[in-house]
Amino acid sequence: MNFPSKLIEDAVNEISRLPGIGKKTALRLVLHLLKQKENVTEDLSQALLALRKDIKYCSKCHNVSDETVCSICKGLKRDKSIICVVEDIPDVLAIENTSQYQGLYHVLGGVISPMQGIGPDELKIESLFERVRIAPDDEKVQEVILALPATMEGDTTAFYITRQLKDLGVKVSTIARGIPVGGELEYTDEVTLGRSILTRVNYSAD
Amino acid sequence: MNFPSKLIEDAVNEISRLPGIGKKTALRLVLHLLKQKENVTEDLSQALLALRKDIKYCSKCHNVSDETVCSICKGLKRDKSIICVVEDIPDVLAIENTSQYQGLYHVLGGVISPMQGIGPDELKIESLFERVRIAPDDEKVQEVILALPATMEGDTTAFYITRQLKDLGVKVSTIARGIPVGGELEYTDEVTLGRSILTRVNYSAD
16 A cells, blocks of 8 residues: 555554554544544543553552552452452453452463463462462452453463462352353354353252 | 543543544553553554644645645656546545556545535635646646545535536546446446446447
């Protein structure tokens, strides 16, 4: 694609480095910005710069935060005896949006993947064990819920964490895998359907 | 959607003001930028700011340009006797990418739309007539090609321009409407198919 202006070319190149945005979409966005008032572009640029420069990560759960300890970890109504372990920040947002969980989180920043050279040391796994170990008596961690992706890497990570946490005497659970609410049995893949039968829930016990 | 950080919320809000980008996509982009090195975000912001601040419009054809007169208008190999009139900048890029056109352009910046309160005065129409009028004898405009959208507004604009240009003694043509190359007759809409029959091209004359 030939561009009539170096400035447009630069902007298109930078925007199209974002995931899921190609050159054509980038050009559309650039031309849109050119049609708007100058402050629209300024606000966008400033917000991005401020974001990247000033963002902090919670020293406890490694979620993004505006302060050293995030609002969830500081939350007075939060059940500090439960920690939900997730792969990354969007997972925290997704679980928060369900309003079904009142415990704390722990963001690993990825999952163990020998293929990509990501071992436990590249992730915030040791700090999870540390959190469990140093928790004061009135905030003792009773349960760790693993909400990791249902992939081989996710399972490896879950296995690794589970083995270590057992030694610390913490109950470890994992979120349920099964047919999504509203999902049709006949269109569900065999692995999910098979697992949902194996991990069936007892009605009377529930 | 609740955000764990005001900085993220601001960035998501600004990004989701762009066309075709919702809050979820914006959040994905923001989290992607957080994972990249800081200079990725800086380069992006700088490119956008520079674009919006330093972009110029060609004083002749109103295409975007880095200088007062764009590279097409200055091009030595360009046929200055033909002007192709388009609605907006992407149309210039699209036609340029065909490599089938060697004349000049004229970007109107929109089309006449009484519904949206856009009259000829809001567009660069008068400057088109002026270009035709003041062209020196060796660069006299022989033909104006209208490459406007096939909508009511596009047709209105074409009609308006045609009537005025006739008085200036310039040949006016419009790009062919018809079945796209590779298109199937049976799937073409009736209006296009009907028009393509009415405006059929004589083989022997061609």
